[in-house]
Amino acid sequence: MAYDKQDNFNHYIYKIIAAYRIGYKEYYSKLIFSIDPGSKKIGLVVFLDDYYFVSHTFFDKIGITNVINDYVNCFQTNHPNLLKIIFKFGSGVLPLSLDLIQEITELFPNRENLKVFLIDESKSSKIRIQGIKKKFRTKHELSALILAMRDGIEVNQLNNLVKYRQIRFQDSNNSKEQKINGDLKDSKIKLKDIIDKILNNEISLSESSEIFN
DSSP: OOOOTTSOHHHHHHHHHHHHHTOOOSOOOEEEEEEEEOSSOEEEEEEETTEEEEEEEESSHHHHHHHHHHHHHHHHTTOSSOOEEEEEEESTTHHHHHHHHHHHHHHSTTOSSEEEEEEOOTTGGGOOOTTOGGGSSSHHHHHHHHHHTSOOEEEOOGGGHHHHTTOOOOOOOHHHHHHHHHHHHHTTOOHHHHHHHHHTTSSOHHHHHHHHO
16 A cells, blocks of 8 residues: 555554455445443454454543544545444443543434444453453453443434433343353353454454354
């Protein structure tokens, strides 16, 4: 890929990374942002066309929204179609998650092909994986990746945030958690192995979600 001085340098680097990790495409079709909001740090994992792209750790909301907007602009510019964009937010620090959801909704007002989900972190937060944290800058990036594999509650409209501020996720579906652990043990697949395959782009996010959920 040739670099032109008039090109946005960051966007050029993003496209180099995309070509290396996912394979060169003139146009990509989908971005998935999985976000683990913590009290001091925010973890972000980005998937491009269903494959792992990059991860970040942030210390404030401004940083993460700026980077998200930059990724969208990079892969949307000159694209003949509207990118599909999916956001997955962990519910661990719910007020921060809802604030970020509101900012994202305002950043992309009335955008079609955009979906936002809240993910119950009560089960994900119990997961401990040995020997995997060194592959991430912080535990929040690892948490964001695990969240990306989980299903959640779709937030349909900005006005519905009032309703979601009343949400208190319950750690109730123990049978499902046992089933997940059982399935992983029965098939001799460890979550660490799934994450390794995601990071090496040997498996897509959709494929990993089918195993994990």
